[in-house]
Amino acid sequence: MRTTWLFVLLTLSLLSYCKSSAAREMPENKEQLLEADLKQCQQEQQELGNQRTVLENQNKELEDKVADLNKQIAYLKEHNTATLKHLESMSVISSSQADSIRKSLDSLGAKDAYIQNIQDFMARKDAMNMNLVLNLKGALGNEQAEEIEIKVDKGVVFIDLSDKLLFRSGSHELTAGAKTILGKVARVLKEQPGMEIMIEGHTDNVPYSAGVLRDNWDLSVKRSTAIVRLLQNSYGLSPARLIAAGRGEYKPIASNDDAAGRASNRRTRITILPELDQFFQLLEPKSQ
Numbered sequence: 001m002r003t004t005w006l007f008v009l010l011t012l013s014l015l016s017y018c019k020s021s022a023a024r025e026m027p028e029n030k031e032q033l034l035e036a037d038l039k040q041c042q043q044e045q046q047e048l049g050n051q052r053t054v055l056e057n058q059n060k061e062l063e064d065k066v067a068d069l070n071k072q073i074a075y076l077k078e079h080n081t082a083t084l085k086h087l088e089s090m091s092v093i094s095s096s097q098a099d100s101i102r103k104s105l106d107s108l109g110a111k112d113a114y115i116q117n118i119q120d121f122m123a124r125k126d127a128m129n130m131n132l133v134l135n136l137k138g139a140l141g142n143e144q145a146e147e148i149e150i151k152v153d154k155g156v157v158f159i160d161l162s163d164k165l166l167f168r169s170g171s172h173e174l175t176a177g178a179k180t181i182l183g184k185v186a187r188v189l190k191e192q193p194g195m196e197i198m199i200e201g202h203t204d205n206v207p208y209s210a211g212v213l214r215d216n217w218d219l220s221v222k223r224s225t226a227i228v229r230l231l232q233n234s235y236g237l238s239p240a241r242l243i244a245a246g247r248g249e250y251k252p253i254a255s256n257d258d259a260a261g262r263a264s265n266r267r268t269r270i271t272i273l274p275e276l277d278q279f280f281q282l283l284e285p286k287s288q
Contacts, residue, residue, distance in 0.1 A: 037142060040142055040145065041142075044137060048130075048133070048134065048137075051130065051133070051152060052130060055126045055130060055152075058126070059122075059123050059126065062119050062122065062123075063119070066115055066116060066119050069115060122155075125155060125274055126155070128192075128274075129152050129155065129156075129157050130152070132157050132188070132192060132195075132272065133150055133151075133152060133157060135188045135191075136150050136157075136159065136185065136188050137150055139184040139185070139187065139188050140181070140184055140185070144162075144165055144181070147161065147162035147164065147165050148160070148161055148162070148165070148181075156271060156272070156273060157271075157272040158269060158270070158271055158272075159185065159269070159270040159272075160267050160268075160269050160270075161181070161267060161268045161269075161270070162263070162266070162267055163203075163223075163266040163267055163268065164263075164266075165177065165178060165181060166178035166181075166182075166223070166227070166268055167223060170208065170209075170210040170219070171210075172213075172219060172222035172223045172226050173226065174226050174227070174230060179230065179234070182227060182230055182231065182235075183234070183235060185270065186231050186234075186235035186236075186237060187235070189231075189237060189272065190235065190236065190237060192272070193238075193241075194274065195241070195272050195273060195274060196241050196242075196243065196272075196273045196274075197231070197237070197241055197242055197243065197270060197271070197272055197273070198242075198243040198244075198245055198270070198271040198273060199224040199227045199228055199231075199242070199243065199244055199245065199268065199269075199270055200220075200224060200245045200246070200247055200251075200268065200269040200270075200271065201219070201220030201221060201222070201223040201224040201245070201246045201247065201268055202220060202247050202248075202249075202251055202252075202265060202266065202267050202268070202269065203216040203219055203220050203248055203249050203265065203266055204216075204249060204252075204256050204261075204262035204263075204265045204266050205249040205252075205256040205262075205265075206256075206262065215248070216248040216249045217246060217248040218246075219246075219248075220246030220247055220248045221244065221245070221246030222246075223246070223268060224244040224245055224246055224268070225244045227244075227268065227270075228242045228243075228244045249265070252265045253265060253267075
């Protein structure tokens with residue numbers, strides 16, 4: 001009897017210990033998850049900080065160039081005006097010749113304003129791009145972070161989405177998860193009415209063999225138009241802002257010789273562009 005009671009007590013003690021151990025492990029696991037999230041946020045913050053530094057340096061270089069040009073123009077205006085007056089007083093040049101030279105000097109001032117307008121436009125565009133990246137990353141959070149890349153390259157914002165987030169293998173039908181992710185992107189893009197949005201479908205070089213479509217060209221285009229229709233019909237983006245494009249297998253970002261490379265090449269790229277008409281209007285010199 002004593003042995004039985006001893007066995008029961010030992011069993012209860014062991015169960016109590018296991019429960020307390022499990023209770024201790026749960027907070028530790030939660031703490032590890034929080035530390036991982038914090039580390040990822042810090043990495044993203046560092047990346048954004050680096051991008052901001054690059055943009056600030058580029059803007060500073062442009063400001064320095066404009067300032068230098070302004071100094072040169074001011075010097076030329078001052079020096080040439082004095083020279084003109086001196087030449088006129090000596091009757092070395094005629095009044096009509098002096099007027100012609102003055103017009104040339106005035107055109108230098110117009111070019112200075114033209115350069116300043118371009119620099120202001122580029123600075124505004126860089127600030128808008130940085131704000132757009134921050135909003136997109138805030139909307140998407142850490143969801144499937146390894147399958148989504150948001151970056152700025154040469155003044156343009158890109159969103160690269162792995163195909164497994166959006167489509168089943170060989171299909172151009174969007175999954176339910178894809179609609180959730182694209183909905184978050186659409187809500188941010190809707191707040192940027194001055195931007196055009198190009199959807200590019202990309203595949204690997206494995207021949208398409210499902211039989212419904214002809215080849216990877218068809219598959220890439222069908223996937224991009226599926227996304228465009230979702231953005232238009234479900235989230236209200238203006239179709240005038242949307243561009244559907246398919247690149248097939250012909251714009252790889254990795255080697256197709258291994259599975260990892262092919263997985264990287266199977267992607268959808270969303271390119272967010274400023275309206276080019278505004279930029280071209282800026283480049284056109286105003287008639288005098």
